[in-house]
Amino acid sequence: MAQVVYRARSCYRFPPVCGGSGVIWLVRIGLAVAALLFIARAAPVALSAGEPERVDKRIAITFDDTPRGAGAFLTLEERGPRLIAALAAAGVRQAAFFINPCRIQSERDGALVRAYETAGHVIADHTCTHPGLSRVSAAFYLADIDQSQARLRGRPTYRPWFRFPFLDEGGSDLVKAQAVRDGLTARGLINGYVTADGYDWNMERLTIAAKRAGRTIDMARLRDLYVETHVGAAEFADALALRATGRHPAQVLLLHETDLAALFLPDMVAGLRKAGWTIVTADEAFDDPIARRTPQVDFANGTRIQMLAWEKGLEGSRWYDRTDGPVADRLFEERVMQGARLQ
Template identity: 55%
Template sequence: MLVRFLAALLLVLGLAAPVAAQDKRIALTFDDAPRDRGAFLTPDERTKRLIDGLRQAGVEQAAFFVNPGFLSRPDGQGGEARLAAYVAAGHVLANHSFSHPALTDLTAEQYLADIDRAQAWLSKQPGHRPWFRFPFLNEGRADKAKRDAVRAGLRQRELTNGYVTADASDWNLEGMTIAAKRAGKPMDMDALRDLYVRMHVDAAEAFDGIARTALGRSPAHVMLMHETDLAALFLPDLVAALREKGWTIVTADTAYADPIAPLAMTVDVPSAQGTLTEAIAWEKGMSPPRWYEGNSPEVATRWFAETVLKEAK
């Protein structure tokens, strides 16, 4: 009897080990749609390549956080059709405000009115989800009264916080490619791909480590990305690299059903801005680092200069 019990125990432990090693889950989300053109593609080309890349990578559902006010920009022309194409491909849309303001620049009432303008457009779109993501991940910073007023306004509107748990600051990398292109600087595209992929994978790993320390487990993560040329060019490579590190790509619906989701509306830290991972760790008294080193513009600029532009240190 004892022998059978020990054998069964070993079998259970043996089966449990791979599950624990493969519990890293992450959803892909893209901000600022429809975004202005980047360094390499037209907006139409970018959308097509993103859809093709997501399909090629086997990503069932990504989320695009929309700024309807961007539709009136020159590069926003045709944006309705591009957003509809994402939905037709199985992806979802959510609210990123109408005009992309920083909460610290407006009153809570003005900010909520901007959200309402976006929601009036989004509520008529198929594939819409009731998630709101703060532009710049700025939730009021040190102004807790404003933070709480907006949280209350979101609850009244039956919107939830479209938080992120992992961030590689891809907006900075995109900005550097645009500046290099305009300056006529040659870029090593293989190195650019490798840097883009490495930064996102390393960010996922770093924030997951922080989450495991703060929570005692790995939540279903939400990766912050932007609707950029770099995502369109390198997304299959990124997904392959994440899977090689043991990550499973899940839907945004799955990620936002994680038990940490309600914390996005209650976590209390001295300055409300950034990832939910960072906020949870800060609230629990964890010391820095609570973020990924590549989020530092100075660090990412050095990496870009050294690897992509081949500029001397």
């Protein structure tokens, strides 16, 4: 009786099943419905009109000019351990330190580099003596790299990355630029480029000058300017990269081994995470597809993103405004020195 009732209801709602091929037709409907349900579950949920698109914002932390001279607040003996502790507190499991081996002139300097390695960070080449490529010959420059390579290769966390001092890849001398690129390739080195730059070295310079002049420095405002500037640098680079490449590549943030980094790095990383950034290793960042691109531009200088934007011919500024010296200096004076509270 139950079968008769089911068939009667089926004939009322789905008349084709009452014919000779009705059972087959019903099976086909069931299979179609099951397929649609499977597709619906597998497909990504469409965003509503008011929901922002998710983006993959990844950034690695890197430091130049190790070992570096004294800053405004910490001794050289204090700064290294403080910076290592700051990286640990911020949850940065791997940063990259670009080394100038000719500056390692004492046991303290050597111990500092070993401490970075012991803490799980990696080291790479920043030339031996820190020359600007535009100021020397390609032969001199490559010989300087050979000196640093002799001291760096074989170290436990060494990576075959080379970063140009001053981000100077040869300027307008394209013949020299290509000669050095060929020399890097012959030595098994890849360009350890930068994509995001907040001119932290300039902020450190201004802080040292203020301290030496006996001026009062508002440390809370200095921290806020440091954090805001570097989060802004990452955001600027990401927006420019999207225009230049059509995607969100892993970014490489340029910092220097400064007192400001040792003091404020956890605040900066917290600011990046609040803005939606994930901190990744330098290994991951330099595995991004843009690592395999060499922008062909008339002036080889600056960040990888800037040069990619120039290569594409994008209109508008390719430079983060806080990497302009007068702008950065004025912000420091207005934001840090006016109404300062702490010495």
